[in-house]
Amino acid sequence: MSSSANTKIQRKNELYEVGPGFWNVRGRFRMFAQKVDVGTHMSIVRLSNGNFVIFDTVALDDHLKEQINRLTDNGNRIEGVIGTHSFHTRSF
Numbered sequence: 001m002s003s004s005a006n007t008k009i010q011r012k013n014e015l016y017e018v019g020p021g022f023w024n025v026r027g028r029f030r031m032f033a034q035k036v037d038v039g040t041h042m043s044i045v046r047l048s049n050g051n052f053v054i055f056d057t058v059a060l061d062d063h064l065k066e067q068i069n070r071l072t073d074n075g076n077r078i079e080g081v082i083g084t085h086s087f088h089t090r091s092f
Contacts, residue, residue, distance in 0.1 A: 011026075012026050012027055013025065013026075013027060013058070013059075013060075013061050013063065013064045014026075014063075014064070014067075015044075015064060015067040015068065015071070021045060021046035022043065022044070022045055022046070023043065023044040023045075023071070024041060024042070024043050024044075025041060025042045025043075025044075025058055025064065026040075026041050026058075027040045027041065027042065027058025027059060040056070040058055041056060041058065042054060042055065042056045042057050042058045043055040043056065044068070044071065044072075047079065050077065051077045051078070051079045052071070052072050052077055052078050052079065053078070053079055053080050053081070053082065054078060054080070054081045054082070055081075055082050055084060056082070056083055056084055057081065057083060
């Protein structure tokens with residue numbers, strides 16, 4: 001995991017803590033015959049009970065999956081996943 005305090009450009013598929021209890025991931029989302037990467041994102045929020053909610057999804061590579069598993073006790077502390085629109089449901 002990286003802190004974005006000193007980071008201006010976020011790498012794709014890297015979990016960044018952008019504030020207390022809030023993480024963000026930038027991912028790839030290709031359109032127009034897979035030729036243009038318009039990008040997408042996913043956010044993870046720590047709830048007051050210590051569990052997590054994920055907003056939107058991105059495709060996970062092994063590195064990102066490991067980061068999320070480490071944060072969420074292998075997913076056991078994820079209470080829900082919310083896709084805010086159809087583009088974000090492609091990686092459910």
